[in-house]
Amino acid sequence: MAYIDVQNESKKYRMGDTEIIANDNISFQIESGSLTVILGPSGAGKSTVLNILGGMDSPTSGKILIDGTDIAQFNERQLTQYRRNDVGFIFQFYNLIPNLSTRENVELATSIIQDGLDPVRVLKEVGLGNRLDNFPSQLSGGEQQRVAIARALAKNPKLLLCDEPTGALDYTTGKQVLQLLSQASRTFHKTVIIITHNSEIAKMADRIIHINDAKVRSVVDQVKPTPVAEISW
Ligand SMILES: Nc1ncnc2c1ncn2[C@@H]1O[C@H](COP(=O)(O)OP(=O)(O)OP(=O)(O)O)[C@@H](O)[C@H]1O
Numbered sequence: 001m002a003y004i005d006v007q008n009e010s011k012k013y014r015m016g017d018t019e020i021i022a023n024d025n026i027s028f029q030i031e032s033g034s035l036t037v038i039l040g041p042s043g044a045g046k047s048t049v050l051n052i053l054g055g056m057d058s059p060t061s062g063k064i065l066i067d068g069t070d071i072a073q074f075n076e077r078q079l080t081q082y083r084r085n086d087v088g089f090i091f092q093f094y095n096l097i098p099n100l101s102t103r104e105n106v107e108l109a110t111s112i113i114q115d116g117l118d119p120v121r122v123l124k125e126v127g128l129g130n131r132l133d134n135f136p137s138q139l140s141g142g143e144q145q146r147v148a149i150a151r152a153l154a155k156n157p158k159l160l161l162c163d164e165p166t167g168a169l170d171y172t173t174g175k176q177v178l179q180l181l182s183q184a185s186r187t188f189h190k191t192v193i194i195i196t197h198n199s200e201i202a203k204m205a206d207r208i209i210h211i212n213d214a215k216v217r218s219v220v221d222q223v224k225p226t227p228v229a230e231i232s233w
Pocket residue numbers: 013014015020021022040041042043044045046047048049197
């Protein structure tokens with residue numbers, strides 16, 4: 001059984017008299033420990049899928065089976081537990097707390113869960129062992145994103161959801177961030193999902209789910225994903 005099994009998921013938003021169909025009967029599967037890229041142009045419905053997978057939004061219809069449990073049926077309390085314990089989030093603009101140090105940003109995330117990892121150890125793993133007491137404003141964009149990755153990994157979640165994680169970074173820094181996400185999947189066996197509009201980034205994935213105009217247009221498995229070091233855009 002796949003770790004993630006999305007069945008006939010639709011999401012509709014009502015704006016006054018107009019109905020916006022953000023996801024239209026979407027189905028796909030994702031295996032545990034794999035790296036998936038959800039690829040598509042702006043407005044395709046990618047973030048909507050990610051928000052629903054992360055328990056931040058609920059579908060209008062359809063099933064969202066995570067490890068066999070349909071989170072679309074969860075109440076608010078169950079969704080909070082799910083977001084807290086099972087999912088790590090990485091966003092385009094890092095979303096760090098500005099008046100907390102690097103170490104404190106990660107500690108804050110681990111303080112609300114039971115089985116978190118040691119924040120300092122994880123920060124060392126992402127190469128920030130010498131920046132523990134710096135504030136976000138004292139770090140480069142790439143370093144801030146590495147803090148965000150450490151914050152997500154320190155929760156030791158099964159699932160890592162990344163929404164345009166390199167969108168605000170230059171090429172070299174972006175590749176370092178992708179390398180860390182690849183390592184999270186290949187070495188630490190996290191199930192990693194990356195949203196992007198960049199088809200070059202998709203080359204690193206085990207599975208590419210192409211979404212356009214609210215629908216899944218194709219699902220492509222890559223037997224030999226391209227190593228991040230060999231990707232260029
Ligand atoms: N909360 C909301 N209320 C109303 N419409 C929404 C809402 N969230 C998303 N939409 C609409 O749903 C559609 C899909 O949006 P979504 O953000 O999922 O696309 P996307 O592929 O992630 O785009 P981008 O790459 O630009 O973020 C868009 O037309 C968007 O305007």
